[in-house]
Amino acid sequence: xxxxxxxxxxxxxxxxLYFYRFKYPNFRYALRxxxxxxxxxxxxxxxxxxxxxxxxxxxxxFFPEIIGTATGYSYATFKGENIDIEFIxxxxxxxxERILKLDxxxxxxxxxxxxSDLLEDIIYVNVxxxxxxxxxxxxxxxxxxxxxxxxxxxxxxxxxxxQERSKPNPQATFLLNPDNCRSFYP
Numbered sequence: 001x002x003x004x005x006x007x008x009x010x011x012x013x014x015x016x017l018y019f020y021r022f023k024y025p026n027f028r029y030a031l032r033x034x035x036x037x038x039x040x041x042x043x044x045x046x047x048x049x050x051x052x053x054x055x056x057x058x059x060x061x062f063f064p065e066i067i068g069t070a071t072g073y074s075y076a077t078f079k080g081e082n083i084d085i086e087f088i089x090x091x092x093x094x095x096x097e098r099i100l101k102l103d104x105x106x107x108x109x110x111x112x113x114x115x116s117d118l119l120e121d122i123i124y125v126n127v128x129x130x131x132x133x134x135x136x137x138x139x140x141x142x143x144x145x146x147x148x149x150x151x152x153x154x155x156x157x158x159x160x161x162x163q164e165r166s167k168p169n170p171q172a173t174f175l176l177n178p179d180n181c182r183s184f185y186p
Contacts, residue, residue: 004049004051005040005044005049005051006133007122007133008040008041008043008044008047008049008119009038009039009040009041009044009119009133010038010039010118010119010122010133010134010135011036011037011038011039011132011133011134012037012038012039012088012115012118012135013033013035013036013037014029014031014032014033015031015033015036015037016134016135016140017029017031018031019125019127019132019134020125020134020137022125022126022127022132023123023125023134024137034082034083034084035077035083035084035085035086036083036084036085036086037086037087037088038085038086038087038088039088039089039090039115039118039119039135040087040088040089040090040102040109041089041090041116041119042089042090042092042116044089044102044104044105045089045100045102045104047104048104049104049105050104051104051105051106052105052106053105053106053107054078054105054106054107055106057078057085060080061080061081062078062079062080062084062085063078063079064077064078064079064107065077065078065079065084076099076107076108076109076110086110087102087107087108087109087110088109088110088111088112088115089102089109089110089111089112089115090111090112090115090116090119091111091112091113091115092111095111097111098110098111099111114143114146114147115143117135117139117142117143118135118139118140118143119135120135120136120139121135121136121138121139122134122135122136123135123136
């Protein structure tokens with residue numbers, strides 16, 4: 001994916017914390033998830049990139065979970081033997097549908113608010129010769145804090161807050177302490 005989409009996506013969710021250890025060796029986080037989230041920029045939809053991501057995933061043993069929607073069928077989640085892959089995209093202004101088709105990639109993505117900041121200041125970690133794009137720790141933790149405040153599910157809110165409190169570097173720890181940055185927090 002990096003060859004075709006570099007700069008237009010990042011890894012999302014709990015896996016971000018797992019991969020931070022490759023950039024920040026003293027950082028540890030106990031991974032507790034059965035899915036991998038990829039967050040795409042809206043720009044990927046308008047780019048002239050043609051890449052059959054569905055076919056690539058199927059060749060790796062991940063097959064689309066077909067979910068019927070009012071506008072057709074969604075392929076936003078791909079099921080593997082032990083793990084799922086989900087695609088998320090920044091929510092366009094005024095967009096209220098549950099899926100956004102990315103025809104140029106042959107997949108769908110779930111539009112969500114507040115994910116566009118994750119696509120700024122992308123950092124890359126090298127894992128066995130593969131560069132993994134991650135949101136910067138500062139942006140990731142501010143995102144988790146914002147999302148946790150809006151969660152309906154108590155369990156998901158608590159998981160977001162646990163992740164938000166896992167800070168891999170001193171700058172993130174300082175920046176994300178509400179006492180240091182009162183003007184950033186409501």
